[in-house]
Amino acid sequence: MNWNELLRLPATLLAILAAIILIVALVQLLTARQHVHDHRPFAAAAHSLLMLIFVVLAVLIGALAMSLRGYRFLSEEIPVVQIDSRILTPQRWALTLTWPDGATRQVMLAGDDFQVDAIVLKWKLPAMLAGLPPLYRLDRISGRYDDASQEMTAPRTVIDFSQAGQGDLMDLKKQWPDWLPEVDTVFGSAAFLPLVDGGHYSVELMHTGALVARPDDVTQQRIGQPLGD
CATH class of the missing domain: 1.10.287 (Helix Hairpins)
Structure with missing residues (x-):
């Protein structure tokens, strides 16, 4: 094996x-x-x-x-989560998160945008040549305000998705770096998009380790000027 x-x-x-x-x-x-x-x-x-x-x-x-535990395999572009948004009051949102296995979760966010963060672990070349795939772990989703000054004073909402426990590879790399010499780097990747009422978004992870958030066509029209693909 x-x-x-x-x-x-x-x-x-x-x-x-x-x-x-x-x-x-x-x-x-x-x-x-x-x-x-x-x-x-x-x-x-x-x-x-x-x-x-x-x-x-x-x-x-x-x-x-x-x-x-909590890691998934990053060998190609893969779906991370689907997000459906519903407005409650201005800058208050109810989101339905749907994972590729069909599991769902309801969360409440404050802000103008949602932001999804993941942790990616990449190996050095010898380990990669041996077939060891990069790994990722979905870390959190948070609300984000368009106005930077409001970001400093308005209520913040952060939903933790970390499933790692004791012995997590990232923590082991920090505590005993010499024990995991084949780990090249552990880094964070994030993506955000504006929230609209009735919006539907797809979040995927590219093989480079970058998170990409994309609205569907109807949501894109409601957002207006695209922020970039």
């Missing part, structure tokens, strides 16, 4: 694999104890060594499962 195939396994499957390996390590421990009772020290030592190898392997796979 190459790196690309390994990373495409869901984190839950990796956790299950780690648990199975721990069970195998336990079997090796019990076998080693039996050999000790039978006065077979060399066989006991061999099974003890196998137990240690399986324990280390289980820990590494478990750590990988925790590190990959």
Whole structure:
């Protein structure tokens, strides 16, 4: 199994694999104890060594499962989220977020625009040649005001989408940079568009790591002058 195939396994499957390996390590421990009772020290030592190898392997796979939680794979342009907007009062919006798997979430934002942020992790050339794909994690969506002075004084709304926990790759890179030498860079990418009543937007992530937000044709007409594709 190459790196690309390994990373495409869901984190839950990796956790299950780690648990199975721990069970195998336990079997090796019990076998080693039996050999000790039978006065077979060399066989006991061999099974003890196998137990240690399986324990280390289980820990590494478990750590990988925790590190990959919340990340998705960035090998091509992929849809991140669909956004439908409805105005409540001036500069107050109800948004319906729809993910590619069909899951939805309702959020409230204040401002004139929405902004989506993601965290992208890219590998150095040797790891990329080995098939290790770039990763991304959707981080947050926030409201944004067109007037910079209002941005400093008006109410701010930020919805956190971070799913990373302890052992997240980004945190590990900050705390122990020498442990992850193949990580080239971790950077943020963001995109924003004006909100309109009845608007529909698609947010995608390009293979370069850049987020792109696009309104549909009807929404574009309501926005008026395009801000750029």
